Amino acid sequence: MPAEELGVLIKSAQAVLNQRMDEALRPLGLTVSQYACLQNLLDEPGITGSELARRTFVSRQSANVLLQGLERRGLIERSDDPGPRRERAIALTAEAKQLVATARDEVAAVVTRMTAPLDGARLRTLLSELAACRDALLQND
Template structure:
């Protein structure tokens, strides 16, 4: 009977990838915990924050930045609109997309949400000195860019 070959140990790069994914999952979980009392999911928060930061953004770009499909983004926007957190133009603009803006109520809610998320991010980096935080950010940007700038 043939022996089944065991996969080799993970490479240091694979271990780093797993660690980044575990960190992202923990960050997402903690963000969900602090946003829940405000009545927001992480995706809703990301949507509101992106609309605040990039007025006039297209629905396609909004979906990409929030890491959801266009269909999921449409459902998310409908829910935010029903809650009175966003307003969408009646008439579609270029590319048949309706512009989306935050309501004053959303701006107030977003301020509270940002403060809660900032506390989570602060806890995540509390043991790092400013130089280490800057270096970590530069390294993560380099990793992201290596994956997004290279073909498939």
């Protein structure tokens, strides 16, 4: 069944992509989840912990554990005052901003390797089709 094959292929591609990203990020002392967390904090300052958990594909509790580790490492700082949602604001340190810039380059190299067989038109089509598949699954949520 082609639909079933598609699901297996997407999961397989995701697993290999995660493995390659992990290999690229390991020398920087980051996991894929830590990188995703830092990248989201950089891209959207003031993001809530709940939204951060959703965007990094982990539970709220796992996101808190990630943040605690990043804080111990000196990569994030939390304000002492709770914000309007009773969550303490999280900010990246200067060290974290430099680390994310380097990590983004490493991840971009992995994605470039993954998409090398595709010309621009095929890549745009793939992006569009995968977005349509995702959106179809999100309907009625």
